[in-house]
Amino acid sequence: MAATATNHRVFIRTEATPSFSRSRSCPKPISNHLSFLASPPSLSSSIQLSLPNRRLLTLSPHAHHLVDSSQPSSSSSSSSPPPPSYKPTILVSEKLGNAGIDLLRAHAHVDCSYDLSPQELCDKVSSCDALIVRSGTKVTRQVFEAAKGRLKVVGRAGVGIDNVDLQAATEFGCLVVNAPTANTIAAAEHGIALLAAMARNVAQADASTKAGKWERNKYIGVSMVGKTLAVMGFGKVGSEVARRAKGLGMNVIAHDPYAPADRARAMGVELVSFDQAISTADFLSLHMPLTPATSKVFNDETFTKMKKGVRIVNVARGGIIDEDALVRALESGVVAQAALDVFMEEPPSKDSKLAHHPNVTVTPHLGASTKEAQEGVAIEIAEAVVGALNGELSATAVNAPMVPPDVLSELSPYVILAEKLGRLAVQLVAGGNGVQAVKIVYKSARDPDDLDTRLLRAMVTKGVIEPISSAFINLVNADYTAKHKGLRISEERVTVDSSPGSPLHSIQVKIPNVGSKFASAITENGEISIEGQVKDGIPRLTCVGSFGVDVSLEGNLILCRQVDQPGMIGQVGNILGEHNVNVSFMTVGRTVRHKQAIMAIGMDEEPNKETLGRIGQVNAIEEFVFLDI
Numbered sequence: 001m002a003a004t005a006t007n008h009r010v011f012i013r014t015e016a017t018p019s020f021s022r023s024r025s026c027p028k029p030i031s032n033h034l035s036f037l038a039s040p041p042s043l044s045s046s047i048q049l050s051l052p053n054r055r056l057l058t059l060s061p062h063a064h065h066l067v068d069s070s071q072p073s074s075s076s077s078s079s080s081p082p083p084p085s086y087k088p089t090i091l092v093s094e095k096l097g098n099a100g101i102d103l104l105r106a107h108a109h110v111d112c113s114y115d116l117s118p119q120e121l122c123d124k125v126s127s128c129d130a131l132i133v134r135s136g137t138k139v140t141r142q143v144f145e146a147a148k149g150r151l152k153v154v155g156r157a158g159v160g161i162d163n164v165d166l167q168a169a170t171e172f173g174c175l176v177v178n179a180p181t182a183n184t185i186a187a188a189e190h191g192i193a194l195l196a197a198m199a200r201n202v203a204q205a206d207a208s209t210k211a212g213k214w215e216r217n218k219y220i221g222v223s224m225v226g227k228t229l230a231v232m233g234f235g236k237v238g239s240e241v242a243r244r245a246k247g248l249g250m251n252v253i254a255h256d257p258y259a260p261a262d263r264a265r266a267m268g269v270e271l272v273s274f275d276q277a278i279s280t281a282d283f284l285s286l287h288m289p290l291t292p293a294t295s296k297v298f299n300d301e302t303f304t305k306m307k308k309g310v311r312i313v314n315v316a317r318g319g320i321i322d323e324d325a326l327v328r329a330l331e332s333g334v335v336a337q338a339a340l341d342v343f344m345e346e347p348p349s350k351d352s353k354l355a356h357h358p359n360v361t362v363t364p365h366l367g368a369s370t371k372e373a374q375e376g377v378a379i380e381i382a383e384a385v386v387g388a389l390n391g392e393l394s395a396t397a398v399n400a401p402m403v404p405p406d407v408l409s410e411l412s413p414y415v416i417l418a419e420k421l422g423r424l425a426v427q428l429v430a431g432g433n434g435v436q437a438v439k440i441v442y443k444s445a446r447d448p449d450d451l452d453t454r455l456l457r458a459m460v461t462k463g464v465i466e467p468i469s470s471a472f473i474n475l476v477n478a479d480y481t482a483k484h485k486g487l488r489i490s491e492e493r494v495t496v497d498s499s500p501g502s503p504l505h506s507i508q509v510k511i512p513n514v515g516s517k518f519a520s521a522i523t524e525n526g527e528i529s530i531e532g533q534v535k536d537g538i539p540r541l542t543c544v545g546s547f548g549v550d551v552s553l554e555g556n557l558i559l560c561r562q563v564d565q566p567g568m569i570g571q572v573g574n575i576l577g578e579h580n581v582n583v584s585f586m587t588v589g590r591t592v593r594h595k596q597a598i599m600a601i602g603m604d605e606e607p608n609k610e611t612l613g614r615i616g617q618v619n620a621i622e623e624f625v626f627l628d629i
């Protein structure tokens with residue numbers, strides 16, 4: 001027996017005695033591979049969190065709640081590990097580089113079906129774990145609905161994810177990943193190619209010459225040197241365009257509300273306002289994403305602010321230009337020329353005035369289409385999708401928090417703790433329903449700003465929601481689902497005097513304004529409160545209401561409030577032993593000696609009703625609750 005002080009209360013920690021418990025071998029440290037839910041239980045698929053090197057979080061089939069895979073699975077656990085032979089199915093709906101396809105085939109059944117109609121896509125997707133697209137496939141809400149929860153990852157083999165309904169993906173708990181870097185240079189080179197081709201009428205002169213004409217005077221161009229180029233969107237592609245344009249002797253300015261000025265300055269590029277950019281530029285090169293904020297930002301009003309005779313290149317997205325307004329601007333001469341790789345509707349209609357305008361050079365969305373970029377993108381997306389299916393959150397996740405590997409590695413035991421505390425707290429609520437708010441308190445010696453709690457919040461949310469609803473929660477949809485269910489999750493970070501070596505001292509989960517099946521779990525503030533810590537890598541329950549306990553959070557748990565008197569441990573232990581329920585751990589926490597105590601009993605097996613009934617009949621037991629961790 002060891003006396004330990006926790007939360008300013010003394011409690012007795014009692015190791016399970018040989019008379020009623022098998023002495024359990026030292027728990028293994030938590031492994032670096034943690035299953036971590038993912039899809040509706042009926043569909044038996046799950047996300048896992050794994051931590052090898054640069055990998056972050058994994059989705060893997062056939063487990064739907066958090067399991068420390070280094071531990072024997074508990075009989076009550078509803079999760080089951082993925083069958084070792086499980087091979088996911090990946091649908092590739094657009095042409096992908098061979099290297100990527102080969103990589104996918106090494107890990108999955110790969111179905112390359114191109115040019116699918118929306119209906120065909122919906123029909124196929126329900127038997128696929130992942131879908132890989134480029135810009136030509138619209139991944140709509142209907143696709144996620146049709147997938148019926150099977151689709152766990154959408155991989156966008158490229159940058160722009162405007163063809164994927166991210167909101168629907170998030171609601172359905174489907175991870176979206178993209179390949180943001182491999183086509184940057186290709187897109188920038190295409191931008192420069194269009195800029196030069198437009199300035200020198202290359203496409204028009206080519207067509208004319210091939211038609212047997214020799215129109216040297218008609219195709220006099222304009223020079224680029226010394227002209228002002230405004231790069232609209234100074235991200236990866238925009239800054240590479242800027243670098244190349246400077247090499248052509250152009251004066252480069254840029255507009256990007258989110259770009260750091262020092263990065264621009266280092267390249268000799270001045271960041272300016274939108275109006276300043278469009279009113280001073282001789283050439284505009286567009287490189288911003290299509291978002292609600294950028295949709296049709298180039299319109300009648302903004303064209304009138306431009307320098308007469310401006311030339312525009314668009315290798316970003318058609319939707320950022322109001323195409324009818326551009327036709328008007330071309331006809332009025334405000335815009336002298338345009339070179340477009342992208343269109344609102346792709347391909348543009350056969351009678352598109354814009355695509356057929358003599359002063360417009362067009363290409364069929366070729367920005368990313370170099371051999372090098374396509375191989376690179378294919379590998380980048382294949383790695384991200386396979387990684388996600390194997391349990392890793394790719395660093396290119398679009399709709400899930402990206403937690404750096406080092407942070408994740410530190411937080412992993414707390415991730416398990418967070419989910420288990422959520423599960424326990426909600427099981428303590430009388431009736432299990434009516435939970436409207438959950439407060440999570442993170443106690444740490446570190447500066448609160450150093451603590452990234454998104455993962456922990458998601459796991460508490462998962463723990464709270466899953467036992468009381470049919471919803472399935474993962475890192476992707478946790479916040480959304482909580483909000484949708486009217487569940488307010490609030491967080492507080494409290495600095496405590498503990499070891500700065502670990503990211504957290506403890507996590508406390510509180511549920512206010514509810515009754516409890518176990519009155520002792522309610523604090524003086526009238527809220528259910530439980531707290532846990534990670535000790536030697538193992539999540540443990542350390543406080544219930546105002547009572548200190550110390551029990552490993554695995555298997556099943558009974559909490560009893562009893563009169564603090566000798567023999568209680570033996571009585572309860574004997575009942576469990578007689579019913580072949582193995583006690584893994586037992587602690588007693590008390591408030592006042594000989595008054596009241598709380599006994600927390602961890603068990604490997606789930607006791608049956610009769611066993612629980614007999615425990616309830618022990619005279620000194622005032623209340624008890626069985627909890628499935």
Ligand SMILES: NC(=O)C1=CN([C@@H]2O[C@H](COP(=O)(O)OP(=O)(O)OC[C@H]3O[C@@H](n4cnc5c(N)ncnc54)[C@H](O)[C@@H]3O)[C@@H](O)[C@H]2O)C=CC1
Pocket residue numbers: 159160161180183184187232233234235236237238255256257258259287288289290293294315316317341342365366367368369
């Ligand atoms: N035509 C093609 O084949 C290709 C097209 N793209 C498109 O090019 C665009 C840029 O791609 P990346 O440079 O890789 O993306 P990125 O994310 O690196 O850069 C986008 C930049 O736009 C900025 N931005 C956002 N809102 C803005 C606004 N309202 N005004 C000005 N700037 C704003 C962002 O701060 C960011 O710096 C995307 O739309 C992408 O889809 C990319 C590759 C190939």
Ligand SMILES: O=C(O)C(=O)COP(=O)(O)O
Pocket residue numbers: 134135136157158159160161183365366367368369
């Ligand atoms: O990466 C992007 O954003 C692109 O526009 C490239 O599109 P693509 O993959 O060539 O259909």
